[in-house]
Amino acid sequence: MQDEATIDEDYYDLLARLGVPYFHWGGMRATDRLASLCRIDAGKMVLVVGCGTGYSACHIAEKYRCRVVGIDISEGLVEQARERAEAQNISDRVAFRVADAHDLPFDDDGFDAVITEFVTIFLEKPRALREYVRVLRPGGQVGVNELYKSEDVPRDAEELISEAEAGFEDVVGLPIVLPTLRRWEGWFRDAGMEDIRQEEVDYTYGVREYAKAVGGWADTLKLTLWSIHRMIFDKRMKKIFGQVGKMKDVFMKNKKTKQYVGAMLLVGRKP
């Protein structure tokens, strides 16, 4: 049973129902860069792990004319992803199903690329990464967009980062502890990958891109007003948004901490 302060439906499900289309840093610019690093093009077979509302999966299928399978642990999000593919008329090339990233329901060697954005940070990394590699054909690429922290975080900044991580887990229910880049690379190597490359996600997306993804300016305004309304009138939501807001502040804005936290694209090849 969930704690009173934890939302009784999945946090990302709730946001998705409100119209938030995706939850990773760098928006579609980061997704396109990941697709390019993973050499995705027409005819390729791509697995998107933790696909959420299917925004990136549909974007990749449409732009690169490849076939995509998206999986997510949340039934609600998978349903939304299917609706998105239907609305975009690409259901013949994109399929979604409910599955756990730790135990992928696919045979070995079936995909040319595995893409995953802001998901593996919540998982048992060695186990999940081994699964990504297992389902790839030899020569295929794993590409992740994930958070990391520097090796040399001073003690006061480390304390603020740890508090923010614990606060997020407390209200959202997903464990998060930022690994260092070296740690991420170690997990990639241990999972059997080679030719490991890394790039910083140092770009943000503008309001215009976000509004387009939400469905237009009117929907963006509706979403903003709804969030403000819930923040004011619903104590539980206030606590949840407050904690998540604190984490975003520590990761993105706070002068003491933000230079030690980043997002990166990490790509590796199955030998």
Ligand SMILES: C[S@@+](CC[C@H](N)C(=O)[O-])C[C@H]1O[C@@H](n2cnc3c(N)ncnc32)[C@H](O)[C@@H]1O
């Ligand atoms: C931060 S959201 C990112 C969603 C999407 N990748 C995006 O960029 O918008 C994290 C996602 O991971 C999914 N997730 C969490 N644990 C999972 C698991 N064990 N297997 C598959 N998906 C999982 C959640 O349901 C959610 O959709």
